[in-house]
Each structure stands twice: as structure tokens, then as C-alpha cells.
Amino acid sequence: MPRLLLAPMEGLVDAVMRDVLTRVTPYDWCVTEFVRVSNTVLPSRVYTRVAPELLAGARTPAGTLVRVQLLGSDPERMGACAEKLARLQPAGIDLNFGCPAPMVNRHGGGSVLLDEPERLFRIVQAVRTGISGRVPLTAKMRLGVRDTHRAIEAAQALADGGAELLVVHARTKEEGYRPPAHWPWIARIAEAVKIPVVANGEVWTVEDYRRCVAESGCRQLMLGRGAVADPFLAERIRASEAGQAPSRAEDDWARLLPLIGHFWQGVLHKVEQHHAPGRIKQWLNFLRRTFPQAELLHQQVRPLRTAHDVEAALRAAGAC
Incomplete structure (x- = not known):
């Protein structure tokens, strides 16, 4: 059977969404949204806020293992924060070298670092030293910043620094999330490193999965x-x-309807009520790509502004 991982997606897959998605299928593991490492060694509460699963054995309520992702550019601080995080016993630590967001990249984090393989090596090496083998260490990358000419070099730097597994999102930073994903490049990277490689990017259907496996040579997907x-x-x-x-x-x-209701209740528990409608609209906007019924529900919920009105619409649809 293939190894299937649930990706970290900033502003989308938080603990509430991880809970819902892992109730359907037990992923091999999932990865949190990134924890930004800047000028200080972060206190434990920062990690448990992003990953409340750390307080429950680093598993979602359905039992899926949760790895925590760090994002930063300073090797020494990344190593110190990883050491602190490792004490909380996550299922693993993942390093973010794939985020294409301009706000992140302007501060020297995420995929912009792919132009600096030597720094990639030093970051991973420092984290590896900090965690002292207590938890698994993985990294996620893209194919480059503007083009792919340093993709192999960057991947080798991450592997040589001590990453035990590499997830490759098969697009560059500049390509963002625009199709297509360049799955054959994942095969080239897998041939160039001695650690397992996981394919990521533009898999929406079973047919996409099959084509990705055929073109990337990877049976492990995120x-x-x-x-x-x-x-x-x-x-x-x-x-x-x-x-x-x-x-x-x-x-x-x-x-799916009960899961939508479960998600809604989780969102209400986590955020202030006036923020909750935006979260359910965001998910329904994704769901309508697959489910015609979600298109209708999205149209009904989209103009609503209050949590009370949204809940009434969800209840009428059978979700609550």
C-alpha cells in the first residue's frame, strides 16, 4: 500500500481540519502549519497552540501521528528551537523550505532559501544536532525559486545535512500553485539522494495519483x-x-455532511464567532470542486455574515 501523508497548509489545515480529515482515512502521518522561528527560542505554548495534539501523544483524535513544522533561516536558532520542541515529543519535526508566500520569503524563510544550498545544509545540520536523534527529521522543498537549475543541489544539501525523508512539491516558488506540477523532476531528485522522497503537488483524483506515481516513480505521496x-x-x-x-x-x-458539522463545531470552539463563517466558506469553496451539493451549500452560505445564520443553513442542509 502507498504511504500517504497529509500536507501542512498555512491558514487551511489547522488542528480542526486535521481532526476532520484524519477521521476519514488514517494517514501515515500529518504535518502542522509552520511555526515561525525568528529571534528567540520559542516557549512550549507556541508549539502546543499550533499543535494541540502534542498534549495527546502527538496524535489526532483519530490516532494519526502529527509532526510539527518549523520555518526559519538562522541555523543556530532553528537548532535551539528544535531542541525545545523535541522535548514535547512530536511524532517528528519537519522543516519548511517550500512556502512560496511573499511575506514569508521577504524575511528569508521558506522556498527562497532554495537558492542557498549551503545555508540549507547548515540549518538541517543544526536541527539534527539539536534534536539528537530523539524524533524523526524531514524536510519539504520546491524545485527552486525561479527555475530548477539548483533543485538537485538543494535536495542533496538537505539530505547531507541530516534530513531522513524529503517531500518535493513539484513546482518552483514563482509558479506558486499554478498547474501543472512537474512530477518527472521528483524522479530526478529521488535518483540524486539516498533518502526516501515523497511526491507532492496537483493530486486531486485517483487518476492524478496514478499519473504522479508513473511520472515521479514515487509511491509515497503527500x-x-x-x-x-x-x-x-x-x-x-x-x-x-x-x-x-x-x-x-x-x-x-x-x-461528508456530519464531518462538515463536526468541522463547524470545532471552528466555533477555536475562533471568535465573527471569524467562523469565513472558515466554513473557505472549505465549502474547496469542496464544491468535488461535490455538486457543496456548490449549492456554498451559494447559500456565502452571503451570510453571522455564525447564527451560517449554523441555521448548515442545520437545514443536514450538517448540524
């Missing part, structure tokens, strides 16, 4: 926006690999 748009995607992939007929999206809406 699912991101595709898993948010279709919470049953990992289940469909596993069924396909087992030679079973996967369930059809049009038949799964009834299964």
Missing part, C-alpha cells in the same frame, strides 16, 4: 489541497491500490 477538496481522496487511493472499486464522490455527500 496530499494537500486535493485532500481538502475531497476528504475521501486518500480512501479512494487506498481502495484503488487494493484492487477495490472506490466509492463515487456523488455517493459520499451523506458521509
Whole structure:
């Protein structure tokens, strides 16, 4: 069976969404949104705020292992923060060299570091020293900043620095999330390093999964926006690999409705009520890519401004 991981997605896959998505299919593990490392050694409460699962054995309520992602550019501070984080016993520590957000890149973090392989090496090496083998260490990268000419060099720097596994998002920083993803480049990187490589990028369906495997040579995949748009995607992939007929999206809406309600309650518990409608609208906007029923519900919820009105609409749809 393939190894399937749930991607870190800033502003989208927080602890509430991780809870929902891992209830459908037990991923091999998932990764949190990034914790930004800047000028100080972060206190434990910063990590437990991003990853409340650390207070429950580093697992989601459904039992999926949770790794915590760090983002930063200073090797010494990254190593010190990793040492502090390792004491909380996450299922692993992941390093973010893939974020394309301009605000992150302006401060020397994320994918902009792919132009500096020597610094990549020093960051990973410092983190490796800080955690002293207490937890697994992985890294996530893109194919480069503007082009792919340093992709191999960057991947080798991460592997040589001590990363035990490398997730490759098959686009450059400048390409952002625009299709296509360049899956054959993942195969080239996998040939150039001696650690496992996981493919990531533009897998929305079982058919995409099959093409990604064929072009990348990787049977290990990290699912991101595709898993948010279709919470049953990992289940469909596993069924396909087992030679079973996967369930059809049009038949799964009834299964999804209680999860939408569970997500809504989780959001209400986490954020102030006036922020809650935006979160459910965000998810429905993804879901309508897969489910026609989500298109209708999104149209109904979109103009609503209060949590009370949104909840009434969700209740009418059978989600609450």
C-alpha cells in the first residue's frame, strides 16, 4: 500500500481540519502549519497552540501521528528551537523550505532559501544536532525559486545535512500553485539522494495519483489541497491500490455532511464567532470542486455574515 501523508497548509489545515480529515482515512502521518522561528527560542505554548495534539501523544483524535513544522533561516536558532520542541515529543519535526508566500520569503524563510544550498545544509545540520536523534527529521522543498537549475543541489544539501525523508512539491516558488506540477523532476531528485522522497503537488483524483506515481516513480505521496477538496481522496487511493472499486464522490455527500458539522463545531470552539463563517466558506469553496451539493451549500452560505445564520443553513442542509 502507498504511504500517504497529509500536507501542512498555512491558514487551511489547522488542528480542526486535521481532526476532520484524519477521521476519514488514517494517514501515515500529518504535518502542522509552520511555526515561525525568528529571534528567540520559542516557549512550549507556541508549539502546543499550533499543535494541540502534542498534549495527546502527538496524535489526532483519530490516532494519526502529527509532526510539527518549523520555518526559519538562522541555523543556530532553528537548532535551539528544535531542541525545545523535541522535548514535547512530536511524532517528528519537519522543516519548511517550500512556502512560496511573499511575506514569508521577504524575511528569508521558506522556498527562497532554495537558492542557498549551503545555508540549507547548515540549518538541517543544526536541527539534527539539536534534536539528537530523539524524533524523526524531514524536510519539504520546491524545485527552486525561479527555475530548477539548483533543485538537485538543494535536495542533496538537505539530505547531507541530516534530513531522513524529503517531500518535493513539484513546482518552483514563482509558479506558486499554478498547474501543472512537474512530477518527472521528483524522479530526478529521488535518483540524486539516498533518502526516501515523497511526491507532492496537483493530486486531486485517483487518476492524478496514478499519473504522479508513473511520472515521479514515487509511491509515497503527500496530499494537500486535493485532500481538502475531497476528504475521501486518500480512501479512494487506498481502495484503488487494493484492487477495490472506490466509492463515487456523488455517493459520499451523506458521509461528508456530519464531518462538515463536526468541522463547524470545532471552528466555533477555536475562533471568535465573527471569524467562523469565513472558515466554513473557505472549505465549502474547496469542496464544491468535488461535490455538486457543496456548490449549492456554498451559494447559500456565502452571503451570510453571522455564525447564527451560517449554523441555521448548515442545520437545514443536514450538517448540524
